[in-house]
Amino acid sequence: MMSLIKTKTAAFYNIKNNVENYLFIVPAVAIFTIFYIFPFIDIFNLSLHEWNGISLTRKFVGLQNFKELFQDEVWWKSFGNACYITLIALTFQNALAFALALACDREIRMKQFYRIVFFLPPVLSEVVVGLIWRWILNPGMQNGEYYGLLNYVLHHLGLDQLINNWLSDPKTALTCIAVVHSWKGFGWGFIMLLAGLQTIDRQLYEAAKVDGANSWNTFRHVTVPMMIPVILVVVILTVLGSMQVFVLIISMVGQGLVDYTEVPVTRILAAMMGTNRFGYACAMGVNFGLVLILISLTMKKVSDRMKQA
């Protein structure tokens, strides 16, 4: 008899416990369901139809949009371009952010100043960034002088062979965009890595010094292991952010240089606005999401394995 009451009380408390726990996530889930899930269902539904955005009728075409998508060369090329930008961001941008965070972690002068300055590029709007860099990379001439800053400097340094039609040359256009994107974004990695560095107990560093470790060993055996969770978050956010870049591209090269500066999101916009194919655009979106999820899962597996190592 007592045990029955006990189990019932236990069950009651269990339910109460769960309900309390659920309360924590209710606001988030509620908002998420309304503003994300419902539109998502509609988008998913739309990807199985053909629709021009206006007409009252939508034609059901099943998986045809996806079939067409798999054969769309430009779509996969745009994926490749986005991966390229992401790669540059992961290496160049994050290495830069990490180096700067390390530099600012020590007790050096003007630390405060640097911290503020490095956050300026992310604050700028893409419009301004696009304008400024278009001017810097401008290949034109005016009154016999190079108008763009980069070519001007190269010319005056005597490096004429490096002068280029930066944003209109298939070989350099995407790289320029990737570099500008990295320049604009390193501030985020910087503050997150700095926050992570600051939470490492100073005593660990002192212990390492006592043990006779030089700076490289300290870095390898103390800093990096402690920073792995933060590094992981930065990596994930970098990947997600870089794969979805597009406003910067539009402000730097307009509708693009043939297919060399296309990325998935610009293709989606082109399908929606340019060729009025909402269904196809939604199929692109779903496909894009699935690939990103795949990438993230792979990254997670890799990180889990690293944690075990």
Place this chain on the structure above:
Amino acid sequence: MNVNKYQVKGFLKVFFIHLFLVVITLSCLFPLFWMLRSAVMTNQTIFVDKSFIPSEIHLENFMKAWVEGNFGMYFLNSVVYTVSVVVGIVIISSMAAYAFSRLQFPGKNFFFYMFVAAMMIPLPGSFVPLYVLMNKLGLVNTRFGYILCMINVGLSMSILLLKTFFDKMPVDLEDAARIDGCGKFGIWWHVALPLARPAIAVIVIFNSLNVWNEYILAQLLLNEPELMPLQRGLMVFQGSHLVDYPLLMAGLTIAALPIVLVYLLMQKHIIKGLTSGAVVG
């Protein structure tokens, strides 16, 4: 005086570190300088005058931008939106992140991965179903509707970041609080949130920037100028054909200031963080 090789090495190290920092700093300051320089010129001279410091300085452009762009009203709206959205996100996402990190309940992983997956699936063309839905809910052209929408935008990333942070939190403090009689909400409010200050600071900065610079959703969901945020004011200078560059630059400079302010305020917290000796032993 004998200078030993360690001192020289140390000096070189510091020198190169500083050089590196200075070069990057210059590249970051350059746009700001460019914006300021452009802001004080006129539309005629802006592309012609090549000098570093323009010959004529029109400081009144800032005043003009404020007045012609009707900044006062838009500014206030942007502040309202940013504060509400950020406070909303901090509360809602930290609650959810705490639950995902420390509490057990059926379906926990499912919900968490749902949020994470949302970050990866952009919703192009979602503006159509979103608008229809908002219209049905009567939330079009209301501040509340826009705020809720913007909260959703920042939710996933904030939850992910905070959960990672909460996972790293030491359990001893929580246990201590529980012994002291704190319920779950109490632990969340009194222990988890203060400890997560650096992560919360990052979220505040991130979402403030997003909301402050946002205008696509604002254009979609809001009808009246009285409800529009600052970016709308900047649109006035970007005519469909004629662009008033000096005023636009002046406006952009004014618009950038508050965000830099938020960053200044918050970055202190990122640094203070856990080093204030919360954990002993």
Place this chain on the structure above:
Amino acid sequence: MKKILGIFLCLILLVGCVKRQQDPNTITFWHWMTDRHESFQKLAQKYEAETGIKVRVDLYAPSDAYTQRIVASAQARVLPDIFGILDKKEIFASFIESGFVADLTEYFKADGGQWESSLFSKALDVNSFKEGNIYNIKPGIYGVPIDVTNIQMLYNKKLLQKAGINNPPKTFDEFLVAIKALKQIGVPGFVSGWGELWMADCFASNYAFNIMGEEKVIATYRGEVPYTDPDWIKVFNVFKTLNANGAFYEGIVTKPNKEAEQDFALERVAFAFNGSWCVNVYHGMNPDLEYGAMLPPAINPDLPVRIWGGAGASFVVNDSSLRKQKAVDFLKWLTAKDQQEFIAEETKNLPANRRALSSIPEILSEFARGGDYTTHPTIWEYNENPLVSEKFTKGLQSIIIGEKTPEQVAAEVQEIKQREIKKDAQKMLTK
């Protein structure tokens, strides 16, 4: 501190929930032209003073954001009384089919055709559907143009004179001679905002009409003539030749139009390809610019050079509006002589009303003179498939940067065209 935040939040929520009721007697007018917002507001006030009817002018810019707004509003059935459709004829047809746009033919007939005849017919054509159109729309007028633009070439008089050229080139060969002369004195030849693909498309289209004539171009769109036809190769060759002669200003393929306008206004380049709206822009950047407008220099002397032009901005009326007659009246008032003169004055653009032409500046009359040669995709009976168009314009880019030959591009475009023809045929079968 927390208490203050809490109260603040509650206040916001309360404020946020206030909804504004729509006044049933106000006409809602949505537009996308930031430069004209003030002018429209002034006109709305004037209209209210004259007739007592309120007009609410709302601006949504840039034009992409405007289109998104219109599309979303259409689906939610909350379109305003008056709005604009910034898209292809096919989409315009879709709007009408779905019942979002009112047929204005009766209103135009109501005053015995006076309103219709006061406006330039080409501007009206852009807003009309003709007998036997492929979209199966009942023939008639569905929109009201409030101004007229066309796209021509501009030339800088001073720079040309410096190169020893006193008259703007009339033929393509003369044009190449001019480019060479300009190169001698170190002046870049030609600029245009071809980072916006439609402008490159426009230039190509102009030459296509000149080289092979309208009939053949439309036949190509219908699929009866392949893109590998020698005449089309000639069109592609225009770009190749200009590139080979160094006519293009560096970076033209990714140049936004606003930047191209700067280049011309600040006298860096001698020739430009732009629309009549440029008059206002150039004036803002360099009031002393001495320039003129000319048709693109002809390659084929036997056929006319056609340029794109017609209505600049047009507005349609929501078919479900409860204030249809009032909305139409307002649009009619907007196209009346006085208002047109006002708009032309304020925005330095060409009016849609013929009788308002007297009060435009000299350079605009040069644009107006090109009006006889205008055509526009929206008045052609058949438009090219957008996917083929996209491949076509990207092919132009490839030719300009020298990575593909005209023959290669033609073959690639034709391949896409075949694919799309097959798809359309299949669609016909399953209908």
